[in-house]
Amino acid sequence: MSITVRVPAKVNVQLAVGPARPDGFHDLANVFLAVSLYDEVTATPAESLRVTCEGPDADRVPLDRTNLAARAAELLAARHGITPDVHLHIAKDIPVAGGMAGGSADGAGALLACDALWGTGASRAELLDICAELGSDVPFSLVGGAALGTGRGEHLTELPVGGTFHWVFAVADGGLSTPAVYAEFDRLAPDVPAPAVSPALLDALRAGDPAALAGALANDLQPAALSLRPSLADTLAAGTAAGALAGIVSGSGPTTAFLVKDAEAAGSVAAALVASGTCRTARTATSPAPGARVLTA
Numbered sequence: 001m002s003i004t005v006r007v008p009a010k011v012n013v014q015l016a017v018g019p020a021r022p023d024g025f026h027d028l029a030n031v032f033l034a035v036s037l038y039d040e041v042t043a044t045p046a047e048s049l050r051v052t053c054e055g056p057d058a059d060r061v062p063l064d065r066t067n068l069a070a071r072a073a074e075l076l077a078a079r080h081g082i083t084p085d086v087h088l089h090i091a092k093d094i095p096v097a098g099g100m101a102g103g104s105a106d107g108a109g110a111l112l113a114c115d116a117l118w119g120t121g122a123s124r125a126e127l128l129d130i131c132a133e134l135g136s137d138v139p140f141s142l143v144g145g146a147a148l149g150t151g152r153g154e155h156l157t158e159l160p161v162g163g164t165f166h167w168v169f170a171v172a173d174g175g176l177s178t179p180a181v182y183a184e185f186d187r188l189a190p191d192v193p194a195p196a197v198s199p200a201l202l203d204a205l206r207a208g209d210p211a212a213l214a215g216a217l218a219n220d221l222q223p224a225a226l227s228l229r230p231s232l233a234d235t236l237a238a239g240t241a242a243g244a245l246a247g248i249v250s251g252s253g254p255t256t257a258f259l260v261k262d263a264e265a266a267g268s269v270a271a272a273l274v275a276s277g278t279c280r281t282a283r284t285a286t287s288p289a290p291g292a293r294v295l296t297a
């Protein structure tokens with residue numbers, strides 16, 4: 001028997017970053033929106049813990065115990081006195097190291113798949129607790145939809161969304177290291193206030209109004225990502241010149257996200273971005289998307 005779980009990528013429509021904390025993390029006001037690009041994680045009983053991966057970026061995904069899917073299986077098994085003898089296969093469609101929480105998606109997906117396979121019956125609260133242990137973005141991968149993340153991003157409050165938003169994602173060559181981007185943020189902005197969520201942004205989400213959301217998009221990590229990868233400014237310029245309502249670096253980058261008015265605009269902006277030569281490829285998607293879901297039982 002196998003269990004397959006589908007998990008979405010995310011974009012941060014607001015990422016307000018506070019000062020570095022004593023534990024090295026930063027307090028955030030992090031407004032997550034799940035988008036319709038998905039990884040699938042399949043869990044199958046095996047002799048021992050094993051991870052495999054397929055997809056265009058599969059060669060950049062670690063297959064050892066550092067993979068967040070493997071770590072999720074180990075954490076759940078340890079809590080329930082089980083040996084994590086499972087084969088986890090990742091069908092990867094989310095850009096790797098792109099600021100779209102691909103590794104986090106696989107962690108949440110493996111957790112849900114192993115819970116179903118082993119019949120551990122973990123409560124939602126226990127699953128969210130394990131997700132937070134795996135990484136700051138992992139609880140949102142489980143929950144999906146739209147949510148405000150506080151603390152280091154792991155404390156979630158679900159948010160209402162009044163319509164469908166259309167996006168184009170420009171995928172860059174190579175990745176950016178999340179810790180390196182936060183370190184560059186500290187270097188560029190050593191004195192920052194406590195992070196606060198924007199009421200205008202919450203209103204735009206609730207109304208499902210793309211023009212209002214475009215005016216409220218904000219990512220405090222964007223200057224740091226641009227400092228480490230100056231060519232991202234060309235990608236942002238190409239997307240807005242092609243008619244996007246707004247462009248922003250997705251999370252810690254280097255993927256850039258463009259909000260567009262409808263599906264037709266998404267197609268033309270994606271084509272223009274590819275033709276501009278400022279990105280490796282462009283993907284279209286919509287939001288909100290559901291969180292981690294079991295597909296087969």
Ligand SMILES: C[C@](O)(CO)[C@H](O)COP(=O)(O)OP(=O)(O)OC[C@H]1O[C@@H](n2ccc(N)nc2=O)[C@H](O)[C@@H]1O
Nearest residue numbers: 024025026028135136137138152153178179182251252
């Ligand atoms: C940039 C975002 O993707 C926005 O959602 C997240 O804040 C990053 O979340 P993540 O990849 O799950 O990050 P984690 O695995 O928890 O942490 C990786 C590293 O990122 C930095 N980090 C992460 C989250 C946070 N609130 N403050 C930080 O400073 C720390 O250097 C940490 O060691």
Ligand SMILES: Nc1ncnc2c1ncn2[C@@H]1O[C@H](COP(=O)(O)OP(=O)(O)OP(=O)(O)O)[C@@H](O)[C@H]1O
Nearest residue numbers: 067068096097098099100101102103104106137178
């Ligand atoms: N299942 C996984 N898929 C992809 N990368 C993984 C996975 N598990 C661990 N990693 C490691 O994590 C690094 C970051 O990959 P990931 O795709 O999660 O980045 P990201 O989308 O920028 O994350 P975030 O948006 O949460 O900061 C990779 O370079 C890889 O070494």
